[in-house]
Amino acid sequence: MQLKWTDTLDIAIDLDEAHPDVDPQYIRFTDLHAWVCALENFDDDPEKSNEKILESIQMNWIEEKE
Template identity: 70%
Template sequence: MGLRWTDTLDIAIELSEVHTEVDPQWVRFTDLHAWVCALPNFSDDPNKSTEGLLEAIQMAWIDEAD
């Protein structure tokens, strides 16, 4: 089973490995959504994303970057 929207920490870790040059604090939610959906292990419905889930992913990514 692949990543789902609720796997915020795992998604954040993968994003930090793929987008090493990006400061996650400044990522727009539209870009974040596209990047999550493009992850090879992501298998959830793109339409099930919410602002709250994207914010949780972004916050986990910021914590991961620190």
């Protein structure tokens, strides 16, 4: 499955698997953006992200950690 920016929960799950030792509560959006773009299944325009999308990914990732 190819991930798009709108797949915030699936992205969060993949990020949690790729970076299990990271506390997403303290991640910078610049790092988050880079890590999303580096995911193997991610296939979307890097320029289409925004703060709202990154915040949603971060919130989903925090929930996945709990």
